[in-house]
Amino acid sequence: MQQTCAQCGSSFEITDDDLKFYEHVSPVFGGKRYSIPSPTRCPDCRQQRRLAICNEFNLYPGKCDLCGKETIVQFEPSDTRTIYCRDCWHSDKWNACDFGRDIDFTRPFFEQFKELRDSLPAQGLDMQGNVVNCDYIHYAGSSKNCYLIMHADFCEDCYYGYGFKKNTSCVDGFYNLHCELSYDCVDCHKCYHLVGSQECLNCNTGAFLRDCIGCNNCFLCVGLREKEFCFENEQLTKDEYKKRIAEIDLRSYAQYQVCKKKRRELELTHTFKEFQGHNLENCLGNHLYNCKNLRESFDCEDVEDGKCCYQVVLAAKDVHDIYQYGSNLQASYECAISGEDSFHLRFSFGCHMGCSELMYCFYMEASRDCFGCAYMQKNHHCVFNKQYTKEEYDALVLRLIEHMKQTGEWGEFFPMSLSQFGYNKTSAQMYYPLEKDGAMKISAAWSDYEPPPPQVAKVIPADKLPDNSKDIPDDVLHWAIQCEVTGKPFKITPQELRFYRQMALPLPRRSWYQRHLDRFHQRNPRTLWDRKCAKCSASIQTTYAPDRPEIVYCEDCYQKEVY
Ligand SMILES: [Zn+2]
Ligand SMILES: [Zn+2]
Ligand SMILES: [Zn+2]
Known part of the structure; x- marks a missing residue:
């Protein structure tokens, strides 16, 4: 069935399987299923709406409104909401039920929900689990000694990373999973000691690699499998390789840039496969690992039976329209930043740690059977943060669903007007x-x-810094470097300086967010284009737009081509 998007006017398809899924995740009260209608917006407009409530990168100094402690917050200084530090927010010094209120059936749901949410104390940053010495991490958890990592979990000694899972000593990266000692890497998986590399799997010690699997000690190579001592895709002996490597000093910023440029030149002579992924069955998207029946999805790991999932990792099943994060999320629809042993979440944001049967909820932990609630922990049968008996709850929710059908809100995710942030400060931008x-x-x-x-x-x-990091004194810690792109000054931290020296790397000349954007632009967009395989002309769907310079093969042709 073709549908016209209510926001952008484009045509999108709703399949029979989609309809089955919506039915499958629809809530049941008193043995009766209350169907979630099919979406009114196209997948992109739905994803944009979810992203528009996530400020993942703009953090500011602030203060806990309960204990007075200085703390980093995601809200701008002019924001008047109450903000608590992590400890206070999780303490018993306040109770989210005290903010409970009645529903006014003469007014739309979302505007009342916004009033409720904004009356409650918000957490300065979003952190979960056991976090040690990580004051500047956001949408992150269970990590130690990390700084400015976002959408990250189970990391240690990592800085300036986005999409880091189970990484150790990694700096400057975008979507690296299970990696150690990596720098400036994008979409690397299970790699050790890689620099300036992209889309590599199971590689050990190398630099400026792209699309390599199982390679050790390789430098400036593209599309290699199980190789050792290759330099610019040429097989050398161990001694020859060591000699070539010794001639390169990556502490020099200029030298580092030359290598990056060379990698790009090499890439354009190489063939790429229609999409990146490993161990897949009936999947479509990009950067998928160990997935089955996952369609139109990006950056996922261990997901089964899903569609329109983005950055869902560490296991999920039966999930559509999810932006982050997984960790055993099941049977859920239209959610963002949700997961961790949770199921039956719909139209919710930031719900995790064993949540279930939630609808239209915002930042909930270990709660079940709640509708239109915010910032609750270990609660159940609440509507607008007010406690009811199970019978009262069922009756009230049914009335509310009928009301939301009248107002046109039922089946829609939180609208952008509900965002706590300017659009330009969110990941939607x-x-x-x-x-x-x-x-x-x-x-x-x-x-x-x-x-x-x-x-x-x-x-x-930036251009007045000595070229080679060996010539930069410790005093740099007291300066700020003026970003060569934005002109904004940024500081170097002692731990990152130590990392650059240990790894023999140059000092950055761009602010960390600019570096993040640079890596973002190295990746293909999350759009699938129809294209023909450059070898056999078979029709493929790929994130390489037809006008891009890369040579793109279908999976079969690519497998015959790799070296
Ligand atoms: Zn649209
Ligand atoms: Zn506090
Ligand atoms: Zn082909």
């Missing part, structure tokens, strides 16, 4: 960039706030 008036047109907010620059002894323009 990365994937669906808009100007201010474009954001206004879709009822999203905008923020013109710029945080003040760091207080430092001196600011040194």
